[in-house]
Amino acid sequence: MIEVVLGILSILLDVVSYLFLLAGAFFVLVGGIGVFRLPDFYTRLHGGGVTDTLGAGLILVGLMFQVPPALATIKLLMILIFLLVTSPTSCHALAQAARAQGLEPERLETHPE
Numbered sequence: 001m002i003e004v005v006l007g008i009l010s011i012l013l014d015v016v017s018y019l020f021l022l023a024g025a026f027f028v029l030v031g032g033i034g035v036f037r038l039p040d041f042y043t044r045l046h047g048g049g050v051t052d053t054l055g056a057g058l059i060l061v062g063l064m065f066q067v068p069p070a071l072a073t074i075k076l077l078m079i080l081i082f083l084l085v086t087s088p089t090s091c092h093a094l095a096q097a098a099r100a101q102g103l104e105p106e107r108l109e110t111h112p113e
Helices: 002-037 042-065 071-100
Strands: none
Touching: 002 042, 042 071
16 A cells, blocks of 8 residues: 555656656746847846746756755755856846946837827
């Protein structure tokens, strides 16, 4: 009986892990496409930065379900915390540096109808 319950829990953990990994891969892919398709530097920076942080975070959480609950999980958690701090900070620093150098955001022209 216990082997059956442990087998079901193992399968459940694998499914949850795969869902996190797939969701993270989806966001990383969308971010990569956004970097190429968005019109100017600031929108590309926003699209890439947000999806990179979310995608990599989801991938790391998915990996946490795959490793045994020991030192590897703690290491992945430390990487996740580092990523959550540095990725938005670096995007903000890039945007400030671009603005300081005179790079203006593109303005959309609206035509009243």
